Amino acid sequence: MSITAIKGFNDILPAESDRWQYIEQTARRVFELNGFSEIRVPIMEKTELFRRSIGDATDIVEKEMYTFTDKGENSVTLRPEGTASVMRAFIEHKLYAQDPVAKLYYLGPMFRYERPQKGRYRQFHQIGAEITGVNAPLADAQVLNMLVQLFREIGLDEPSLQINSLGCPDCRPAYRASLVAFMEERLDRLCEDCRRRFTTNPLRILDCKVPGCIEATVGAPSVLDHLCGDCDDHFAGVKGYLDSTATPYSINHRMVRGLDYYTRTTFELVTGLLGSQSAVAAGGRYDGLISQLGGPAIPGIGFAIGFERVALLLGDKDFSRQPDLFIATMGVGERDFAFRLMHDLLRSGVRVEMEYEGKSLKSQMRRADKLGARYSVVIGENEVASGKAAFKRMKDGEQIEVPLKCEDIKKMME
């Protein structure tokens, strides 16, 4: 038995990587348009970073991290998400000293030890963006609008935006208490998982998909009714800006987050097309995170997009690049000639392919067709001698005589 990849770790083969590049390039373009710069952070961090940011009691930290002890006896962890590293770097390099308002994006692999299934892998990829230093709801709205714009430009308008507010450390405890009181009375109607959640994370019960639980929790107190004045104003501001830019969204007061650092605005881009993995992108505000990690009291907001899930939504769409020209040759001498011609054309930006081995003309033409070349040309003794050749437009077979010179060939192809 030959060696295979690790469970949940996937190879991205050419057919798929074309699609990935399309997503990545579109994301970079949209982010840069919005004034974001890329930050590249390591894929491994001290374990402590994730414990402090994501939260000790979360599932991610409790049972899903790839944590090791390295040769220097340090506990290190393959990052399960990106925000913690970005904020660690923001603090470590004192980026806030230059300008507390930073707009950063990142992309790369993340690692979570979960049972793989559709749209969920142990090594998966995220593209994320963060804005620090802005309290105003305007920042929330810009982040959301950018996210929506990105999906539009990728060509996906199916995922819909859901927003919520989780309040802040001032108002959340009271909400939690009233929710617990409400649930306590209906404990017997909840599923087993929810009864467990009642003690571990009562907010999660709102997110349960079991019909009985949905029924039992009808009329449960909503976070949105328990926001303090400031949080309420903030959320109203966000909604106002989304309305004023005609960004479609719906409010889901039952939306919960799996990471502890979120405050106020939270959101998800959800789809019905990926089975149980409905979130394609998600994020929120994390006003306490930077100070919690030892930095100054600077707020932040951001999101992460699940790369694999976006790729899945794009389906089998073909994003491969076709050659502009395929050069077929008759003999060894012509092949040398063609190689020099190809070299010149490549240097001037024409996408050229040729046959490397001495295959029959028939098989060379077949290859030209298979590669989807726009034009083909056959170079034999006559062509080398005359310096001219018949260029064939593959889609209709029309042939045009053109000199075998870079400039003439380029012109002909326009």
Added chain:
RNA sequence: GUGGCUAUGGUGAAGCGGUUAACACUUACGACUGUGACUCGUACAUACGUGGGUUCAAAUCCCACUAGCCACCCCA
């Protein structure tokens, strides 16, 4: 961590106890000794995830293992 389903070539698959392991795609070569797409021909699994067992006979039945998928949990 829990459950369900599936495992035949590069791919999609037929096969249901005795077959040269069908068919299609892909690939290679040819029909056409200087021209692709359509057509036609030829070649391409000593082999049916691995290990046991039942049987005169197993890809086909049984068991175990392994892997993959999907779902739960959780999440992007």
